[in-house]
Amino acid sequence: xSDFVQSLRLWFAPQRIRxxxxxxxxxxxxxxxxxxxxxxxxxxxxxxxxxAVDQFLPDLRWGVRVGLALALLAAGALCALRxxxxxxxxxxxxxxxxxxxxSRFPAVLSLVVAVVAVAMVVVVLFGWAGR
Amino acid sequence: xxxxxxxxxxxxxxxxxxxxxxAWRRTTLSCTVVAVLAVKLAVSxxxxxxxxxxxxxxxxxxxxxLAVAHRRIRSLSPARPQPLSHRGAxxxxxxxxxxxxxxxxxxx
Numbered sequence: 001x002s003d004f005v006q007s008l009r010l011w012f013a014p015q016r017i018r019x020x021x022x023x024x025x026x027x028x029x030x031x032x033x034x035x036x037x038x039x040x041x042x043x044x045x046x047x048x049x050x051x052a053v054d055q056f057l058p059d060l061r062w063g064v065r066v067g068l069a070l071a072l073l074a075a076g077a078l079c080a081l082r083x084x085x086x087x088x089x090x091x092x093x094x095x096x097x098x099x100x101x102x103s104r105f106p107a108v109l110s111l112v113v114a115v116v117a118v119a120m121v122v123v124v125l126f127g128w129a130g131r
Numbered sequence: 132x133x134x135x136x137x138x139x140x141x142x143x144x145x146x147x148x149x150x151x152x153x154a155w156r157r158t159t160l161s162c163t164v165v166a167v168l169a170v171k172l173a174v175s176x177x178x179x180x181x182x183x184x185x186x187x188x189x190x191x192x193x194x195x196x197l198a199v200a201h202r203r204i205r206s207l208s209p210a211r212p213q214p215l216s217h218r219g220a221x222x223x224x225x226x227x228x229x230x231x232x233x234x235x236x237x238x239x
Contacts, residue, residue: 011217011221012221023214026147026211026213026214027145030147030151030212030214032214033154034154036215037151037155037157040158041157041158041161043227044158044162044164044165045161047227048164048168050231050234050235050238051165051169051172054172054238055168066239069235070235070239073231073232073234073238074235076231077227077228081228087220088220091214
Protein backbone atom coordinates (compact mmCIF):
# COMPACT_ATOMS: atom_id res chain seq x y z
CA UNK A 1 0.00 0.00 0.00
CA SER A 2 2.82 2.41 0.90
CA ASP A 3 4.35 1.42 -2.41
CA PHE A 4 1.19 2.65 -4.12
CA VAL A 5 1.26 5.94 -2.19
CA GLN A 6 4.89 6.39 -3.11
CA SER A 7 4.23 5.91 -6.82
CA LEU A 8 1.16 8.17 -6.53
CA ARG A 9 3.48 10.89 -5.26
CA LEU A 10 5.73 10.27 -8.24
CA TRP A 11 2.83 10.91 -10.64
CA PHE A 12 2.70 14.53 -9.57
CA ALA A 13 6.40 15.13 -8.87
CA PRO A 14 8.18 14.17 -12.06
CA GLN A 15 11.34 16.04 -11.12
CA ARG A 16 11.90 13.46 -8.38
CA ILE A 17 12.22 10.84 -11.11
CA ARG A 18 14.59 13.03 -13.09
CA UNK A 19 16.88 13.21 -10.08
CA UNK A 20 17.24 9.46 -9.91
CA UNK A 21 19.60 7.33 -11.96
CA UNK A 22 20.44 8.24 -15.50
CA UNK A 23 18.35 8.91 -18.58
CA UNK A 24 17.77 5.63 -20.44
CA UNK A 25 18.13 5.17 -24.18
CA UNK A 26 15.37 7.19 -25.84
CA UNK A 27 14.15 4.05 -27.63
CA UNK A 28 13.30 2.39 -24.32
CA UNK A 29 11.34 5.45 -23.22
CA UNK A 30 9.45 5.49 -26.51
CA UNK A 31 8.66 1.77 -26.19
CA UNK A 32 7.36 2.42 -22.67
CA UNK A 33 5.24 5.25 -24.06
CA UNK A 34 3.75 2.96 -26.73
CA UNK A 35 2.88 0.38 -24.11
CA UNK A 36 1.19 3.13 -22.10
CA UNK A 37 -0.79 4.17 -25.18
CA UNK A 38 -1.81 0.56 -25.84
CA UNK A 39 -3.22 0.39 -22.29
CA UNK A 40 -5.01 3.71 -22.82
CA UNK A 41 -6.59 2.24 -25.96
CA UNK A 42 -7.64 -0.81 -23.98
CA UNK A 43 -9.22 1.51 -21.42
CA UNK A 44 -10.99 3.46 -24.18
CA UNK A 45 -12.26 0.21 -25.70
CA UNK A 46 -13.70 -0.83 -22.32
CA UNK A 47 -15.38 2.57 -21.91
CA UNK A 48 -16.74 2.32 -25.46
CA UNK A 49 -18.00 -1.19 -24.69
CA UNK A 50 -19.84 0.18 -21.66
CA UNK A 51 -21.51 2.83 -23.85
CA ALA A 52 -22.36 0.17 -26.46
CA VAL A 53 -24.02 -2.10 -23.87
CA ASP A 54 -26.24 0.77 -22.80
CA GLN A 55 -27.02 1.84 -26.38
CA PHE A 56 -27.42 -1.38 -28.28
CA LEU A 57 -29.03 -3.74 -25.74
CA PRO A 58 -32.18 -1.75 -24.92
CA ASP A 59 -34.32 -4.86 -24.38
CA LEU A 60 -32.42 -5.88 -21.26
CA ARG A 61 -33.82 -5.22 -17.83
CA TRP A 62 -32.65 -1.87 -16.45
CA GLY A 63 -30.61 -3.38 -13.62
CA VAL A 64 -28.71 -5.82 -15.82
CA ARG A 65 -28.00 -3.25 -18.52
CA VAL A 66 -26.81 -0.56 -16.11
CA GLY A 67 -24.83 -3.07 -14.07
CA LEU A 68 -22.96 -4.37 -17.10
CA ALA A 69 -22.35 -0.90 -18.48
CA LEU A 70 -21.09 0.45 -15.16
CA ALA A 71 -18.82 -2.57 -14.68
CA LEU A 72 -17.24 -1.97 -18.09
CA LEU A 73 -16.88 1.78 -17.41
CA ALA A 74 -15.26 1.11 -14.04
CA ALA A 75 -12.88 -1.38 -15.64
CA GLY A 76 -11.96 1.27 -18.24
CA ALA A 77 -11.25 3.92 -15.62
CA LEU A 78 -9.19 1.46 -13.56
CA CYS A 79 -7.24 0.46 -16.67
CA ALA A 80 -6.39 4.10 -17.44
CA LEU A 81 -5.20 4.71 -13.87
CA ARG A 82 -3.12 1.57 -13.95
CA UNK A 83 -1.65 2.62 -17.32
CA UNK A 84 -0.20 5.79 -15.78
CA UNK A 85 0.99 3.93 -12.70
CA UNK A 86 2.73 1.24 -14.71
CA UNK A 87 4.30 3.81 -17.03
CA UNK A 88 5.73 5.77 -14.09
CA UNK A 89 7.06 2.62 -12.42
CA UNK A 90 8.67 1.40 -15.65
CA UNK A 91 10.23 4.80 -16.25
CA UNK A 92 11.70 4.80 -12.73
CA UNK A 93 12.95 1.23 -13.00
CA UNK A 94 14.69 2.01 -16.29
CA UNK A 95 16.37 5.05 -14.75
CA UNK A 96 17.59 3.04 -11.78
CA UNK A 97 18.62 0.12 -13.99
CA UNK A 98 16.33 -2.24 -12.06
CA UNK A 99 14.14 -5.01 -13.44
CA UNK A 100 10.86 -3.83 -14.92
CA UNK A 101 7.93 -4.14 -12.50
CA UNK A 102 5.81 -7.27 -12.80
CA SER A 103 2.06 -7.04 -12.56
CA ARG A 104 -0.94 -9.32 -12.19
CA PHE A 105 -3.22 -6.68 -13.70
CA PRO A 106 -3.29 -8.20 -17.25
CA ALA A 107 -4.43 -11.56 -15.85
CA VAL A 108 -7.10 -9.92 -13.66
CA LEU A 109 -8.34 -7.77 -16.54
CA SER A 110 -8.60 -10.70 -18.93
CA LEU A 111 -10.56 -12.69 -16.31
CA VAL A 112 -12.93 -9.74 -15.80
CA VAL A 113 -13.44 -9.35 -19.56
CA ALA A 114 -14.11 -13.10 -19.87
CA VAL A 115 -16.68 -12.97 -17.06
CA VAL A 116 -18.42 -9.96 -18.63
CA ALA A 117 -18.46 -11.68 -22.04
CA VAL A 118 -20.00 -14.85 -20.59
CA ALA A 119 -22.53 -12.75 -18.67
CA MET A 120 -23.53 -10.95 -21.87
CA VAL A 121 -23.93 -14.23 -23.77
CA VAL A 122 -26.14 -15.62 -20.99
CA VAL A 123 -28.16 -12.42 -20.76
CA VAL A 124 -28.74 -12.22 -24.52
CA LEU A 125 -29.68 -15.93 -24.74
CA PHE A 126 -32.14 -15.67 -21.84
CA GLY A 127 -33.48 -12.43 -23.28
CA TRP A 128 -34.33 -14.27 -26.50
CA ALA A 129 -35.79 -17.27 -24.69
CA GLY A 130 -38.01 -15.04 -22.57
CA ARG A 131 -39.47 -13.20 -25.54
CA UNK B 132 25.56 14.32 -50.45
CA UNK B 133 26.26 15.64 -46.99
CA UNK B 134 22.58 16.38 -46.67
CA UNK B 135 21.70 12.79 -47.56
CA UNK B 136 24.29 11.45 -45.11
CA UNK B 137 23.01 13.61 -42.29
CA UNK B 138 19.49 12.53 -43.23
CA UNK B 139 20.47 8.89 -42.68
CA UNK B 140 22.14 9.79 -39.41
CA UNK B 141 19.12 11.77 -38.27
CA UNK B 142 16.73 8.89 -38.85
CA UNK B 143 16.24 6.22 -36.24
CA UNK B 144 16.85 2.85 -37.98
CA UNK B 145 14.01 1.25 -36.04
CA UNK B 146 11.63 4.12 -36.83
CA UNK B 147 10.81 4.42 -33.12
CA UNK B 148 9.52 8.03 -33.25
CA UNK B 149 7.30 7.18 -36.24
CA UNK B 150 5.87 4.15 -34.47
CA UNK B 151 5.19 6.20 -31.39
CA UNK B 152 3.55 8.89 -33.50
CA UNK B 153 1.28 6.30 -35.12
CA ALA B 154 0.43 4.90 -31.68
CA TRP B 155 -0.72 8.40 -30.67
CA ARG B 156 -2.80 8.61 -33.85
CA ARG B 157 -4.44 5.24 -33.17
CA THR B 158 -5.20 6.31 -29.64
CA THR B 159 -6.70 9.60 -30.89
CA LEU B 160 -8.90 7.58 -33.24
CA SER B 161 -10.09 5.36 -30.37
CA CYS B 162 -10.80 8.45 -28.29
CA THR B 163 -12.83 9.91 -31.18
CA VAL B 164 -14.96 6.77 -31.43
CA VAL B 165 -15.63 6.77 -27.69
CA ALA B 166 -16.43 10.51 -27.72
CA VAL B 167 -18.92 9.97 -30.58
CA LEU B 168 -20.54 7.13 -28.60
CA ALA B 169 -20.71 9.43 -25.56
CA VAL B 170 -22.42 12.13 -27.66
CA LYS B 171 -24.89 9.55 -28.96
CA LEU B 172 -25.59 8.54 -25.36
CA ALA B 173 -26.11 12.17 -24.31
CA VAL B 174 -28.41 13.18 -27.17
CA SER B 175 -30.80 10.29 -27.57
CA UNK B 176 -34.35 11.36 -28.47
CA UNK B 177 -35.13 14.76 -27.00
CA UNK B 178 -32.75 17.57 -26.24
CA UNK B 179 -32.45 18.21 -22.52
CA UNK B 180 -30.18 20.34 -20.37
CA UNK B 181 -28.41 17.20 -19.12
CA UNK B 182 -27.92 16.01 -22.70
CA UNK B 183 -26.44 19.33 -23.80
CA UNK B 184 -24.10 19.37 -20.79
CA UNK B 185 -22.96 15.84 -21.57
CA UNK B 186 -22.38 16.77 -25.20
CA UNK B 187 -20.37 19.86 -24.29
CA UNK B 188 -18.25 17.99 -21.73
CA UNK B 189 -17.57 15.12 -24.14
CA UNK B 190 -16.54 17.56 -26.86
CA UNK B 191 -14.28 19.36 -24.37
CA UNK B 192 -12.60 16.12 -23.31
CA UNK B 193 -12.13 15.11 -26.94
CA UNK B 194 -10.52 18.46 -27.78
CA UNK B 195 -8.31 18.11 -24.70
CA UNK B 196 -7.09 14.71 -25.81
CA LEU B 197 -6.56 16.01 -29.34
CA ALA B 198 -4.42 18.85 -27.96
CA VAL B 199 -2.28 16.49 -25.85
CA ALA B 200 -1.79 14.10 -28.79
CA HIS B 201 -0.99 16.96 -31.17
CA ARG B 202 1.62 18.43 -28.83
CA ARG B 203 3.25 15.05 -28.35
CA ILE B 204 3.23 14.23 -32.08
CA ARG B 205 4.93 17.55 -32.78
CA SER B 206 7.55 16.95 -30.10
CA LEU B 207 8.35 13.56 -31.67
CA SER B 208 9.73 15.08 -34.85
CA PRO B 209 13.43 15.20 -33.86
CA ALA B 210 15.40 11.98 -34.37
CA ARG B 211 16.00 11.57 -30.63
CA PRO B 212 12.87 12.88 -28.97
CA GLN B 213 12.48 13.60 -25.27
CA PRO B 214 10.47 11.08 -23.24
CA LEU B 215 6.77 11.69 -22.68
CA SER B 216 6.08 14.30 -20.01
CA HIS B 217 4.20 13.32 -16.87
CA ARG B 218 1.62 15.97 -17.59
CA GLY B 219 0.92 14.46 -21.00
CA ALA B 220 0.49 10.97 -19.58
CA UNK B 221 -1.75 12.20 -16.76
CA UNK B 222 -3.89 14.29 -19.13
CA UNK B 223 -4.36 11.39 -21.56
CA UNK B 224 -5.43 9.10 -18.71
CA UNK B 225 -7.66 11.81 -17.20
CA UNK B 226 -9.48 12.24 -20.53
CA UNK B 227 -10.23 8.51 -20.59
CA UNK B 228 -11.42 8.54 -16.99
CA UNK B 229 -13.52 11.66 -17.61
CA UNK B 230 -15.32 9.95 -20.51
CA UNK B 231 -16.00 6.93 -18.28
CA UNK B 232 -17.35 9.18 -15.51
CA UNK B 233 -19.64 11.17 -17.86
CA UNK B 234 -20.91 7.92 -19.32
CA UNK B 235 -21.60 6.50 -15.87
CA UNK B 236 -23.43 9.69 -14.85
CA UNK B 237 -25.56 9.65 -18.01
CA UNK B 238 -26.32 5.92 -17.86
CA UNK B 239 -27.30 6.19 -14.22
